[in-house]
Amino acid sequence: MASISARRLSKELKEIMNEGCPVGITLLKAEDFVSWQFTIQVMGESLYKDEIFTLLFRFDRDYPISSPAVQFVTVDGKVSPVHPHVYSNGHICASILGSEWSPVLSVISVCVTLQSMLASCKKKERPADNDRYVRHAPDNPKKTQWHYDDDTV
Amino acid sequence: MSDVEYSDDDYYDDEDMYDGTQDDADDDGMDMDNEDFQIDAGPKRKPYETEHESLSQAEVERLMRREIEQTRNILGTDESVAGLLLRHMSWNKERLIEQYMDNPSKLTDAAGITIPEPPSPASAAPVRSRSSRPSSKPLPHKRPSPSKKDEPFVCPICFDDAPGLETSGLDCNHQYCIGCWTAYLSSKIRDEGEHFIRCMAEGCSIVAPDCFVHASLLRDEPETWPRFKELLARHYVSCNPSLKFCPHPGCTNTVSCPGASSKSSLLSIVPTVSCGARGIPGQEKGPDSITVAREHKFCFGCPIDSDHRPVICNVAKMWMKKCADDSETANWIKSNTKECPKCNSTIEKNGGCNHMTCKKCKNEFCWVCMGPWSDHGTSWYSCNRYEEKAGIEARDAQSRSRASLERYLHYYNRWANHEQSAKLSLELYKKTEKKMEEMQITSSLTWIEVQFMKKAVEEADKCRETLKWTYAMAYYLCRGNHKELFEDNQRDLEHAVEELSELLEQPIESDTIPTLRQKVTDKTVYVSKRNEIVLDDTANGFLEGRWKWNVHVDGFDDPDPADLAF
Numbered sequence: 001m002a003s004i005s006a007r008r009l010s011k012e013l014k015e016i017m018n019e020g021c022p023v024g025i026t027l028l029k030a031e032d033f034v035s036w037q038f039t040i041q042v043m044g045e046s047l048y049k050d051e052i053f054t055l056l057f058r059f060d061r062d063y064p065i066s067s068p069a070v071q072f073v074t075v076d077g078k079v080s081p082v083h084p085h086v087y088s089n090g091h092i093c094a095s096i097l098g099s100e101w102s103p104v105l106s107v108i109s110v111c112v113t114l115q116s117m118l119a120s121c122k123k124k125e126r127p128a129d130n131d132r133y134v135r136h137a138p139d140n141p142k143k144t145q146w147h148y149d150d151d152t153v
Numbered sequence: 154m155s156d157v158e159y160s161d162d163d164y165y166d167d168e169d170m171y172d173g174t175q176d177d178a179d180d181d182g183m184d185m186d187n188e189d190f191q192i193d194a195g196p197k198r199k200p201y202e203t204e205h206e207s208l209s210q211a212e213v214e215r216l217m218r219r220e221i222e223q224t225r226n227i228l229g230t231d232e233s234v235a236g237l238l239l240r241h242m243s244w245n246k247e248r249l250i251e252q253y254m255d256n257p258s259k260l261t262d263a264a265g266i267t268i269p270e271p272p273s274p275a276s277a278a279p280v281r282s283r284s285s286r287p288s289s290k291p292l293p294h295k296r297p298s299p300s301k302k303d304e305p306f307v308c309p310i311c312f313d314d315a316p317g318l319e320t321s322g323l324d325c326n327h328q329y330c331i332g333c334w335t336a337y338l339s340s341k342i343r344d345e346g347e348h349f350i351r352c353m354a355e356g357c358s359i360v361a362p363d364c365f366v367h368a369s370l371l372r373d374e375p376e377t378w379p380r381f382k383e384l385l386a387r388h389y390v391s392c393n394p395s396l397k398f399c400p401h402p403g404c405t406n407t408v409s410c411p412g413a414s415s416k417s418s419l420l421s422i423v424p425t426v427s428c429g430a431r432g433i434p435g436q437e438k439g440p441d442s443i444t445v446a447r448e449h450k451f452c453f454g455c456p457i458d459s460d461h462r463p464v465i466c467n468v469a470k471m472w473m474k475k476c477a478d479d480s481e482t483a484n485w486i487k488s489n490t491k492e493c494p495k496c497n498s499t500i501e502k503n504g505g506c507n508h509m510t511c512k513k514c515k516n517e518f519c520w521v522c523m524g525p526w527s528d529h530g531t532s533w534y535s536c537n538r539y540e541e542k543a544g545i546e547a548r549d550a551q552s553r554s555r556a557s558l559e560r561y562l563h564y565y566n567r568w569a570n571h572e573q574s575a576k577l578s579l580e581l582y583k584k585t586e587k588k589m590e591e592m593q594i595t596s597s598l599t600w601i602e603v604q605f606m607k608k609a610v611e612e613a614d615k616c617r618e619t620l621k622w623t624y625a626m627a628y629y630l631c632r633g634n635h636k637e638l639f640e641d642n643q644r645d646l647e648h649a650v651e652e653l654s655e656l657l658e659q660p661i662e663s664d665t666i667p668t669l670r671q672k673v674t675d676k677t678v679y680v681s682k683r684n685e686i687v688l689d690d691t692a693n694g695f696l697e698g699r700w701k702w703n704v705h706v707d708g709f710d711d712p713d714p715a716d717l718a719f
Binding site for chain 1: 309310311312313329332333336337340344353354355356357
């Protein structure tokens with residue numbers, strides 16, 4: 001029997017194929033049930049007009065019980081959005097990827113949440129501790145003990 | 154975004170607040186046990202010992218049940234609700250009752266027992282209605298499963314749609330299949346160590362009651378249930394300042410030590426406690442196990458997991474921190490650097506030439522004799538000028554400026570030496586065991602009669618632990634008669650321990666065994682007495698407020714400026 005994560009991801013993939021992604025989000029790569037990539041773009045007027053970012057999802061066997069590892073891709077000339085919750089190495093500080101993760105959330109719902117996080121941004125800047133964090137950050141953002149202290153952005 | 158920090162200050166501050174108001178007699182289960190303990194105390198407690206009692210997990214659970222039962226009776230709720238409320242309020246019953254009386258639904262909402270009302274009454278979502286005492290009824294399911302009977306149920310998590318799929322949900326009625334619940338609960342309990350587990354639905358605040366956790370784990374993951382129970386007990390223990398979980402790996406015992414539950418008590422006592430267990434549970438008892446299985450001793454007042462008597466927690470922690478920060482650096486500075494004879498900047502010599510020029514003050518001097526380079530004339534690199542006055546003066550100044558470093562290293566090296574000896578004691582135990590066997594063969598002594606060797610090793614080990622910490626204490630003690638007396642006691646103990654250790658290392662010859670036995674036995678008794686004197690006197694000194702420090706120690710008066718070290 002396929003693992004829960006494979007069954008769940010195949011179902012999510014099928015839904016994406018049938019119904020397509022929400023506006024501004026496109027599936028870039030989903031060749032296995034280990035990692036997927038999406039492009040994400042903020043529609044309408046925003047600080048990120050005409051910018052396209054690449055999101056990387058990494059799933060472990062316990063998905064969706066445990067959250068996926070989600071980050072912006074920063075290799076091959078791709079950059080992460082300049083945003084107070086996004087580090088220059090692509091790591092994202094968002095509670096739904098950590099303590100607020102719920103197994104009923106899906107890959108697409110995470111994309112939409114991050115899209116709206118960008119859309120509501122008032123000022124393009126890096127997190128205050130960006131340099132310090134990036135210097136010591138683990139490869140997998142899930143290994144970081146995030147401390148969420150700002151619900152407004 | 155910042156690192157998550159926590160200090161044990163919070164833990165104590167909280168409890169200090171209640172110190173005055175807490176009525177132990179009727180709310181605290183620990184109290185009874187104290188009385189029992191006092192009756193059984195038997196021989197009089199020594200001044201350096203602290204009353205404590207070991208509790209098994211089952212006993213802790215009994216205390217929890219008692220508190221839940223009392224709360225349940227006062228609030229008129231069922232057991233599960235009372236338990237969740239207590240956990241939500243960190244087992245602070247007074248505050249719980251106060252807040253519950255004030256606004257029960259606000260509290261049950263926050264504790265994840267009831268569903269908060271939607272902010273606007275116009276909102277369409279049909280949330281089940283609540284009475285003013287929402288918790289008086291156990292988890293009524295007012296709505297049937299949201300999926301209509303004619304549509305097959307599809308688990309929103311694993312998308313399993315097999316007919317007859319078993320589902321369950323909490324009071325909020327978010328339904329998921331049993332398999333997903335089990336996986337979710339197990340992951341929360343095992344991976345995150347969480348006992349307050351909310352519904353899987355996004356943003357749903359309802360917490361799974363114990364009976365739900367139990368029922369969900371029962372079939373496929375029964376082994377996770379004990380882990381959950383342990384988490385509950387640990388949480389209870391961590392909320393109660395007079396309880397502490399045994400820090401030894403694999404041990405599930407708890408120690409109750411009400412005498413050391415406040416921060417102020419730690420200024421005059423060193424609450425070394427033991428949970429009574431030995432060794433690592435579950436490990437097979439090999440032939441060595443008697444000697445290897447150490448008692449689970451730890452300090453109730455601080456995170457140091459060994460016996461740091463006679464020195465109190467604050468000073469022990471200061472010393473540990475200093476050692477962690479400074480010792481390596483200080484050693485390195487001592488062996489690799491010198492100070493400029495003129496401006497006292499610390500200089501590392503990284504080239505071969507002895508002609509040094511201070512980067513800071515441009516003073517030129519000789520690395521070997523520390524004298525001015527200008528005096529070196531023709532005999533440059535042989536540097537045979539030891540008698541030269543300028544050189545001697547420079548070396549004097551250097552040694553003065555290094556006095557504090559030397560002072561620290563004096564204490565540190567002795568401290569570290571005893572620690573090292575303690576680490577080697579395992580080997581000594583094994584060696585001694587061999588000797589004991591040898592003795593049984595070469596002499597007429599029986600197994601019982603050779604036990605004196607083992608006793609001696611144990612005693613020496615214990616005394617080294619005491620000695621080690623006396624160096625931390627002496628480093629911070631301010632000069633004066635009291636310190637001198639302290640160091641006299643320390644010297645007597647150290648001398649005696651060294652003599653005993655030497656006896657233990659002696660080769661065994663069959664004709665000297667009886668005298669050796671006599672000597673070792675006598676010395677062991679003497680050493681144990683000296684150890685007691687050090688511990689007794691130091692503990693009494695704390696109770697009498699006799700000890701004065703040469704640095705600021707939290708909770709003590711600031712030292713006289715004249716007594717300040719460094």
